[in-house]
Amino acid sequence: GLLSTLPPMITGHAFDQAIPQAERSMLVQFSLGLLLVAFTQAAFKITQSIAMIRVQGKMDYSAQAAVWDRLLDLPSTFFRQFSAGDLADRAGGIDQIRAIVAGAGVAALLGSFSSIFNVFQMIGYSLKLAAVAIGLTLLYVSATMTANYVQLRSQREEQKWRGRIMGLVLQLISGVAKLRVSGAENHAFRVWATSFADQRRLSFTIGRIRNVMAVFNATFPVLSSMLIFLTVVSLKAAAAEKGERFDMTTGDLLAFTAAYGIFLAAMQALGDASLSMLRIVPIWERLRPIVETLPEVDATKAYPGRLTGAIEVSHVSFRYSEDGPWILRDISLKIRPGEFVALVGGSGSGKSTLMRLLLGFERPETGSIYYDGQDLDTLDLRMVRQQLGVVLQESRLLPADIYRNIVGSSSRTVQEAWEAAEKAGLADDIRAMPMQMHTVISEGGGAFSGGQKQRLMIARAIVHKPKIIFLDEATSALDNKTQAIVTESMDKLQATRVVIAHRLSTIVNADRICYLEQGQLVEQGTFQELMDRDGLFAALAKRQLA
Numbered sequence: 001g002l003l004s005t006l007p008p009m010i011t012g013h014a015f016d017q018a019i020p021q022a023e024r025s026m027l028v029q030f031s032l033g034l035l036l037v038a039f040t041q042a043a044f045k046i047t048q049s050i051a052m053i054r055v056q057g058k059m060d061y062s063a064q065a066a067v068w069d070r071l072l073d074l075p076s077t078f079f080r081q082f083s084a085g086d087l088a089d090r091a092g093g094i095d096q097i098r099a100i101v102a103g104a105g106v107a108a109l110l111g112s113f114s115s116i117f118n119v120f121q122m123i124g125y126s127l128k129l130a131a132v133a134i135g136l137t138l139l140y141v142s143a144t145m146t147a148n149y150v151q152l153r154s155q156r157e158e159q160k161w162r163g164r165i166m167g168l169v170l171q172l173i174s175g176v177a178k179l180r181v182s183g184a185e186n187h188a189f190r191v192w193a194t195s196f197a198d199q200r201r202l203s204f205t206i207g208r209i210r211n212v213m214a215v216f217n218a219t220f221p222v223l224s225s226m227l228i229f230l231t232v233v234s235l236k237a238a239a240a241e242k243g244e245r246f247d248m249t250t251g252d253l254l255a256f257t258a259a260y261g262i263f264l265a266a267m268q269a270l271g272d273a274s275l276s277m278l279r280i281v282p283i284w285e286r287l288r289p290i291v292e293t294l295p296e297v298d299a300t301k302a303y304p305g306r307l308t309g310a311i312e313v314s315h316v317s318f319r320y321s322e323d324g325p326w327i328l329r330d331i332s333l334k335i336r337p338g339e340f341v342a343l344v345g346g347s348g349s350g351k352s353t354l355m356r357l358l359l360g361f362e363r364p365e366t367g368s369i370y371y372d373g374q375d376l377d378t379l380d381l382r383m384v385r386q387q388l389g390v391v392l393q394e395s396r397l398l399p400a401d402i403y404r405n406i407v408g409s410s411s412r413t414v415q416e417a418w419e420a421a422e423k424a425g426l427a428d429d430i431r432a433m434p435m436q437m438h439t440v441i442s443e444g445g446g447a448f449s450g451g452q453k454q455r456l457m458i459a460r461a462i463v464h465k466p467k468i469i470f471l472d473e474a475t476s477a478l479d480n481k482t483q484a485i486v487t488e489s490m491d492k493l494q495a496t497r498v499v500i501a502h503r504l505s506t507i508v509n510a511d512r513i514c515y516l517e518q519g520q521l522v523e524q525g526t527f528q529e530l531m532d533r534d535g536l537f538a539a540l541a542k543r544q545l546a
Contacts, residue, residue, distance in 0.1 A: 083167025309337035309496035316367035389461035423489035
């Protein structure tokens, strides 16, 4: 801070003493003094930059890790509210906040704090001129804050559009095959182009405001210096009229101007930093849902122990929103350990929703779900799911090798992966591949057929020999021979199986078939019992058999 007062002071003495008196030795001393100040300030800046790089590195690591850890712990219901691209943009906002706070914000605050000494220096030279200079600076700060506020409104909308576009782009890229099949490429481009044009329109608005402020920042120091000189002239004229002496030398005026220049530069840096700090507002608003939503797992949840496979659904009703239609109505169901239960019904009957409830992805509005007599709401869901084998309709392959796709993050051996592949009827296919178990699967698994993908996900579900297996249309792409291999392997596991299937041939041997209609459990029994009853399930079976 005190270093910033030396250049104006040296300038004043140089023009008042050294130059008029041609004191070369004094000029050399002043030059060396200015050189020393420059080196000292450079050393301080270098030290500050190195320190900030280290601080930013630690902040970036901690902040990013905390946000992504939080995001992965959020309940599944949270992810229904946002697209994948939008969520990635929201989570990435923490890096922008870190960069703003630890970068321009800290540097500007340090600079503005140091410039306070220049204010006292200006007052020491002339109180009246200092008042004018401070007034001009306040005018500059007011104009800057007004422009920043106008920008903030546009930035908030621009951030929202950017998140939407990221989500849209991700959907278009992942669904490009479907777009080509339906010939909807031009429509998809129009949807993207419309959204992009709206975002660019806001960006242009922000850019225009920034250009105006850039011109203002460039001209204001010149205009303010001119006003200070005019003030000096008027003060000197007023003193002459009164017969008084205006006690301010040329060196003092130049020193005052230099001090004011340093102070104004610090305020300009603070104004730029304030704009950056205001950018945090829309970024934080988009990040808030991730931070404020309660995580799915917390320390108060109980360890479920080793599950045996007993499941009970007690008077469960569910809807996705408070004012939405009921998806499930008063469902009650007891499943014994090792039982094979099939959930059947038309589209929209609630089968997949019931499975999501069993997995803890959703919470019932009324009623409870029990595993081995323990209320699922009181259990650590992560520990429960680690003991389940699950294949959902939307399950996807990982961009990794086959071995890692089967064992996931567990420490299962390659031999155990081969055993799971044998049970899923996939081992022969893997042996035919050049790298066998270490064959790398690309994003989306484009080189694998639908049946191979399903068998790979079945192998993933059974590799850790779970006591409970959930399958949602997990064998729809398999032929009858492979289906028989998978079914025989499942039988040998002696695990509880809850299966959703539209192809009735896959559930003929189920211990119990539960038929759902409009969210209600209307029939249950073995295949033959339901066919003899000649009810809704029998009608469905006859339509398929016909």
